[in-house]
Amino acid sequence: MTQPATDSHEQPQSYPPPADLAAGAVATAALYEEAAADRLAFWGRQAAELLTWDTAPTQVLDWSDAPFARWFADGKLNAAANCVDRHVAAGHGDRVALHWVGEPGDTLTVTYADLHEQVQRAANALTELGVRTGDRVAVYLPMVPEAVVALLACARIGAPHSVVFSGFSAQALRDRVDDAQAVAVITADGGYRRGEPAPLKPAVDAALATTGPDGADRAPSSVKAVLVVRRTGGEVAWTEGRDHWWHEALEAASAVHEPVSVEAEHPLFVLYTSGSTGKPKGILHTTGGYLTQAAYTHRNVFDLHPETDVYWCGADIGWVTGHTYIVYGPLLNGATSVMYEGTPNTPTQDRWWQIVETYGVTKLYTAPTTIRTFMKWGEELVSGHDLSTLQVLGSVGEPINPEAWTWYRRVIGGDRTPVVDTWWQTETGGIMISALPGVTSLKPGSAQVPLPGIGVEVVDDEGRVLPAGHEGAGYLVLTEPWPGMLRGIWGDDERYRDTYWSRFRDQGWYFAGDGARRDADGDVWLLGRVDDVMNVSGHRISTTEVESALVSHPSVAEAAVVGASDPTTGQGIVAFVILRESAHGADAAAVGKELRDHVAREISPIAKPRQVLVVTELPKTRSGKIMRRLLRDVAEDRQVGDVTTLADSSVMASIQAGMRSGK
Numbered sequence: 001m002t003q004p005a006t007d008s009h010e011q012p013q014s015y016p017p018p019a020d021l022a023a024g025a026v027a028t029a030a031l032y033e034e035a036a037a038d039r040l041a042f043w044g045r046q047a048a049e050l051l052t053w054d055t056a057p058t059q060v061l062d063w064s065d066a067p068f069a070r071w072f073a074d075g076k077l078n079a080a081a082n083c084v085d086r087h088v089a090a091g092h093g094d095r096v097a098l099h100w101v102g103e104p105g106d107t108l109t110v111t112y113a114d115l116h117e118q119v120q121r122a123a124n125a126l127t128e129l130g131v132r133t134g135d136r137v138a139v140y141l142p143m144v145p146e147a148v149v150a151l152l153a154c155a156r157i158g159a160p161h162s163v164v165f166s167g168f169s170a171q172a173l174r175d176r177v178d179d180a181q182a183v184a185v186i187t188a189d190g191g192y193r194r195g196e197p198a199p200l201k202p203a204v205d206a207a208l209a210t211t212g213p214d215g216a217d218r219a220p221s222s223v224k225a226v227l228v229v230r231r232t233g234g235e236v237a238w239t240e241g242r243d244h245w246w247h248e249a250l251e252a253a254s255a256v257h258e259p260v261s262v263e264a265e266h267p268l269f270v271l272y273t274s275g276s277t278g279k280p281k282g283i284l285h286t287t288g289g290y291l292t293q294a295a296y297t298h299r300n301v302f303d304l305h306p307e308t309d310v311y312w313c314g315a316d317i318g319w320v321t322g323h324t325y326i327v328y329g330p331l332l333n334g335a336t337s338v339m340y341e342g343t344p345n346t347p348t349q350d351r352w353w354q355i356v357e358t359y360g361v362t363k364l365y366t367a368p369t370t371i372r373t374f375m376k377w378g379e380e381l382v383s384g385h386d387l388s389t390l391q392v393l394g395s396v397g398e399p400i401n402p403e404a405w406t407w408y409r410r411v412i413g414g415d416r417t418p419v420v421d422t423w424w425q426t427e428t429g430g431i432m433i434s435a436l437p438g439v440t441s442l443k444p445g446s447a448q449v450p451l452p453g454i455g456v457e458v459v460d461d462e463g464r465v466l467p468a469g470h471e472g473a474g475y476l477v478l479t480e481p482w483p484g485m486l487r488g489i490w491g492d493d494e495r496y497r498d499t500y501w502s503r504f505r506d507q508g509w510y511f512a513g514d515g516a517r518r519d520a521d522g523d524v525w526l527l528g529r530v531d532d533v534m535n536v537s538g539h540r541i542s543t544t545e546v547e548s549a550l551v552s553h554p555s556v557a558e559a560a561v562v563g564a565s566d567p568t569t570g571q572g573i574v575a576f577v578i579l580r581e582s583a584h585g586a587d588a589a590a591v592g593k594e595l596r597d598h599v600a601r602e603i604s605p606i607a608k609p610r611q612v613l614v615v616t617e618l619p620k621t622r623s624g625k626i627m628r629r630l631l632r633d634v635a636e637d638r639q640v641g642d643v644t645t646l647a648d649s650s651v652m653a654s655i656q657a658g659m660r661s662g663k
Ligand code: WT7
Pocket: 273, 320, 321, 395, 396, 397, 398, 399, 400, 421, 422, 423, 424, 425, 426, 427, 447, 512, 513, 514, 526, 527, 528, 529, 535, 538, 539, 540
């Protein structure tokens, strides 16, 4: 990512807030002043005003056991009651919560009153199945309204949910179910993807089976019950006593359920994300602080006016963006949202713009990779649609290059709308760095400024704060605890300390794992991960995870994986593999395809390498560490950097020769 140097396209470099938006904006510059004057009092006010507490908290932050934070610890509340019941009680039961759009064209309107009934029934159904407060429930669902109901039903009984992206494999599901010791799984027979029904239930059956994929016996899983939403109507295998249809269980359950009032620090969910080792981390979020930050950021970053806005976040519920900005943030704020099941090009490449036009979407939140895909498809697809309702556009998941930013604003936003680039992570729970659309003058390509109440610095290796305008990159750190922060890694306190808090232990700062710099105005520019984590289409994938999947294939002796820059997906996965003796002489193209499919099966299609290169050696240091930096040079077609620390300096020449002949 580079800063736009000159104004080559006659575009202004700075976009002030539109006057009408600024005049009616929920967030004003006063928010920064208030937070700067007394940060904890500021968060205390947000918690009190944005949430409804059964017992109001008297404390804001307890950091005495750092890095294990307790926010609003003596308060009690229920997340589902905050998302649903209180809006119904306030007379907004008829307000639409979800305009749901199925991929084949079916639609459903879900009001807050509808949600209220469904969530109560589902909470009772889960209880009937033996799920208790504190038990973990795995959710493995496509983008159907039941996914929202399922999360809220878990929250209503105080059973932390653990959503597993429905594109993940049976093995990935099993690993996460085992780690969280989930007692139940909520899934569907299937979902619609690219115009076809895609089965899901078989993956659950495989994940829970007592025979592993290798045919060997394995221990029964912790799961006692499986609830199955009927979506595609396809045939499903059934395990009597374990499997239950969602619609039957809800119909049989009472429509009245008293929400369980939990302590603010009661776990709300665990969500797994890739770290720089192979084993995914179960990121733990709790109730009061997470909800405060979800509501606060959603309201202020999207300038949300619940009576008039139609908000749409195009993420999947399987990622943290779906948790915070499809489920909790919008529902806490009483918003009306669009939820779309399928892919943006089904049946045609203008599906999104049809949806924006049909529902009069006012706020849209998506990822740079999606925007760049739309750019590739061409603006003609957009120009046939009336998108004049749009007022604020958001971006998340990776740095947005200035070209994509200006295209998004000009073509989708009609040259009117602010585009807010929001930086955050699964671990932060909610947005941390972003402009405020009614306050900030926008600078394409930069995430710009920490939100009021958030402490951010860019520092060097020794933890010295880099002055604004400093040439060269540093590390992004978070200097103050924040309400939505992760409370740990499920079952692994040591890894939590090591991963986030050891790098700058002396200063007590959270290490985000991202490179960053600050320009002369003090605006923050994110520069990508500094660890072995790749960012493919806004999804975090660890190099080690893909390498483990590759070496689990019988043909592979050794593998090294790098993220190479990619014009559409941000990064693309390039794998270098050494084949076993038995596979020598095999057709390189066939091996490549086989290995790419193997990774898709082992992890997920999103982890599929863009390219697999068969090599005879890998560049290693004398101590045996793979030098990914050099492989990245090859993958990105650059002159290879310094090779003096290689054990065998001829290795790179042979890899490059192989790369050229393979093209
Ligand atoms: C990583 C977190 C936050 C929800 C989606 C991803 C990268 C995220 C931005 C942005 C530059 C960004 C960072 C971060 N990232 N948003 N606006 N600009 N980089 O959540 O899977 O936890 O990934 O995504 O590298 O560390 P995640």
